[in-house]
Amino acid sequence: MAVTIRDVAKELNLSITTVSRALDGYDDVAQATRIRVRRTARRMGYIPSRAARNLRRQRADIIGYVIPARGTRFTDPFFSEFIAGLGDQAVSQNFDLLVSTATPDTAAEKQVYTRWMQSRLADGVILSRVRLDDWRAKQLAKNHFPFVMHGRTRGEPACPFIEIDSRAGFARLVKHLVERGHTRIGYIGAPKKFTLQRDRFAGYVDGLRAANIPFDEALVGVGDLTRAGGYHAAQTLLALPNPPTAILGANDLTADGVLRAARERGIVVGRELAVAGYDGTEVSEHTQPPLTTLKQPVYDTARNLVKMLIALIQGETLAEPQIVLQPELIIRESTGG
Amino acid sequence: MAVTIRDVAKELNLSITTVSRALDGYDDVAQATRIRVRRTARRMGYIPSRAARNLRRQRADIIGYVIPARGTRFTDPFFSEFIAGLGDQAVSQNFDLLVSTATPDTAAEKQVYTRWMQSRLADGVILSRVRLDDWRAKQLAKNHFPFVMHGRTRGEPACPFIEIDSRAGFARLVKHLVERGHTRIGYIGAPKKFTLQRDRFAGYVDGLRAANIPFDEALVGVGDLTRAGGYHAAQTLLALPNPPTAILGANDLTADGVLRAARERGIVVGRELAVAGYDGTEVSEHTQPPLTTLKQPVYDTARNLVKMLIALIQGETLAEPQIVLQPELIIRESTGG
DNA sequence: CAGAAATTCCAAAACGTTTTGGAAGCCAAA
DNA sequence: TTTGGCTTCCAAAACGTTTTGGAATTTCTG
Structure with a gap:
């Protein structure tokens, strides 16, 4: 079927070993043969079998x-x-x-x-x-x-x-709202088991304390990081006799759910109610009005995680195994522009 | 390191062959041994090496x-x-x-x-x-x-x-708009090389012809299946001396871009301008106003494609190798509710 | 020029499965 | 008793690489 290393070796009258080592760039094969092997391999369309390589190297890449x-x-x-x-x-x-x-x-x-x-x-x-x-x-x-x-x-x-560091981020978010004159600030979180909930909620509480605003349990809702979750929790919060003037969502989707609940009640977000999210994903840019949010570098973080993982796989020790980054506060119309 | 089939065989005083065949459920191994092998394998936490299996079976699954x-x-x-x-x-x-x-x-x-x-x-x-x-x-x-x-x-x-069948779908979409009284209907498509562009555009033209509306090249924009693409193309269309009263996007994202362009010009979508998309993804539910769209069964189609593919991989001949489905027209506020 | 060192190559042993082609043992039929 | 057919098992051969431990050959060194 496919062309194997054996075919290449036969074609060149060389051993399998040499072909393998030539392709891998070892220096115990002569410059000339290396080139010859490389050229022939390419010409024949040889690509090593992943299964065989994985088996031998005990690695799957x-x-x-x-x-x-x-x-x-x-x-x-x-x-x-x-x-x-x-x-x-x-x-x-x-x-x-x-x-x-x-x-x-x-x-x-x-x-x-x-x-x-x-x-x-x-x-x-x-x-x-x-x-x-x-x-x-x-x-x-x-x-x-x-x-x-x-x-x-x-x-x-x-x-x-x-x-x-979403804890610091949420504290900053609360500060931002306080500066805009809000004192009744709600929070819609996620199930307790997630680390992100512990941190973001703690940041919310930090922010209130820093502004000397008493914590009010009634202003805390629990969502599930989806629009639906945010929507339902917001309905409860907005139906309060003394509803919050600002609501923080644990992520952008939650905040988008809040927007919908507000819209249904005829509340103008940005003027009558401030809403903010977290993540800084593209939803936050395209909601109506656009969401104030804490942007985390999702793409770059993903890349760095992979770098770290591959280093680990290759048996290296990480110089910095535990990295903490700050999210970036992005202020948009949903908190008054 | 990990427990191999050899370990299991040794533990049971059986051959590798028998262990392998017992686990695979062949019937040339006695019921009793089969059970014994299965139990021991599970107890020892044996899971076959993918690399070895792949190499031998010439399949990766x-x-x-x-x-x-x-x-x-x-x-x-x-x-x-x-x-x-x-x-x-x-x-x-x-x-x-x-x-x-x-x-x-x-x-x-x-x-x-x-x-x-x-x-x-x-x-x-x-x-x-x-x-x-x-x-x-x-x-x-x-x-x-x-x-x-x-x-x-x-x-x-x-x-x-x-x-x-997005061609039929777009024709239906045009029909829907015509019934709402529109005669100047625009279309924002995708690069020509995509099959979807050929079909959707053809459907758009079909729809116009069926309604005896002359085709007007000026009402056709070209996007790239993103919000940005839709936005820019819509700006051009809406700046025309005699702008369209309805705009079709080749997909939901394009249509969402149109919404933004309209919003910036103070045009109320649903009343002054009708907008519709294609795909029926969740964006279409959450835009402001919600988008009329042609919903295609993305999730189920994906599942069926995999079913077909795996059948092919296993060397079967497909009963129905070429399947055509109809999209579902979902009417929402963006075309007047 | 002999011996050491460097260069270039290779045979064979893995890696852990699945599968092929029997073999051994047992029972039933003739 | 022999023959044939089941049932249950197994040794050995793949699958296609990488790597180990030299073996030739050539070049350098004293």
Whole structure:
């Protein structure tokens, strides 16, 4: 069928060894033969069999990423950007990207990870939407399987990650609103198990405290990082006898849900109600009105995570295994322009 | 390191052969041993090495998909839905999904496909955003590499695909607008090389003809299937001395760009201007106002494409190699409710 | 010029499966 | 008792690389 290294060797009257080493650029093969081999290999259209190479080298040159998706779509453009970053960086380092979808904390999710790990289909994985106690981190660490995380867990302190300091970000967001004159500021978060919820909520509380605004539990709603979640939580908040004048969403989708709830009640966002999100994905640019948000460098973070992961796979020790970045506050019309 | 089939065999005092065949459920191994093998394998946490299995079976159980992305993000939620479908179906048939991104018709794109094909990293690929003359289809067909397409090419008539009849769809869309009283209907398309442009534009023309509306070239803009493309093309159209009263976008993103252009000019969409899109992705639900659109079953189509592809990989002949589906017209406020 | 060192090549051993082509043992039929 | 057919198992041969541990050959060194 396909042309193998044996064919090339036969064509050149050389041994398989020499062909292999010539192609890999070892210097125990003469300059002249190296060139000859390279040329012939190219001419014959020889490309090494991945299966054979993987078997011999005990490496697949593949990294895996499981999209934490619920149903027929993963609506969050965060993932689109993230995947684009993963893929681009992987390719640039001659790796490939394996992708699957699974609902967090299900048997299906567990299966994907163990399968990839045990069968050595992938050499390492990238974790996102990290949970405070994340069995994935535990499991992978226990098996000495390379992985890096977007965000940190509470349990495994030694694991490499890149974290965006959303706590500081949300404090800044609250400050911004306070400066605009708001005192009743609501927050719609995510399920408690996610690290991001702990951080963003803490930042929200930090911000209130810094402004000497008493914390009011009634102004806190819980969403699920989707538009629908934000919409429903916002309905409750806006129906309060003394509703908030500003609402923070744990991410842009949540905030977009808030916008919809406001619109349905005839509330003009930007004037009567301030709304802000987090992520800085493209949704935030295209909502009506455009969303004030904290932009995190999704694409670049993804690329850097891959760099770190590949370094780990190659057995290197990371100079900076734990990186913390600051999000960028982007002020748009949804908080008054 | 990991537990191999040899370890299991040794533990049971059986041959490798028997263990292998027991696990694969062959009936030339006694019921009792089969159970014993299965139990021990599970207990020891044995999972076959993918590399070894791939090498021996000359199959990877992996399918590939290249996202036609431009830059740091692939903004079109179409791809999110599509990938979700591909992944889900693949997993359910014990396949995995390899994903990469590449700008259409670049050296990088070519490289990805040839690498996947030649090195047998993947057993087959899925093509989307098909071009009228698609070198990918030619190349893959020439090498007898299994593939299926979302949409058809002009060149290779025998290739399996699933097509959504967007031509009929756009004709229906025009009819809908005509019934609402529009006679000056614009169209913002995509680069000519894409099959979808040929079809959707043809549908637009069909619709005009059916309503006895003369075709006016000035009302046709060319976008690039992004919001920005739609936005710019719409600016031109809306600046005409006698601007259209309705604009069709080749997809939802294009239409969303039109909405923005209209908003900037103070035009109230739904009343002063009708706008419609295509795809029925979630953007169309969340624009302001919500978009009338032609919904195509992205998720299910993706799943079916994978089913077809895997059948091909397994050497079966497809009962229905070429499938044509009708999109569903969804009327929302952007064309008057 | 002998011996050492460098250069260039290669045979053979993995890597961990699946599959082929029997072999051994047992039972039933003749 | 022999023959043939089941049932249950296995040794060995792939699959196509990379890598190890030399073996030739040539060049340098004293």
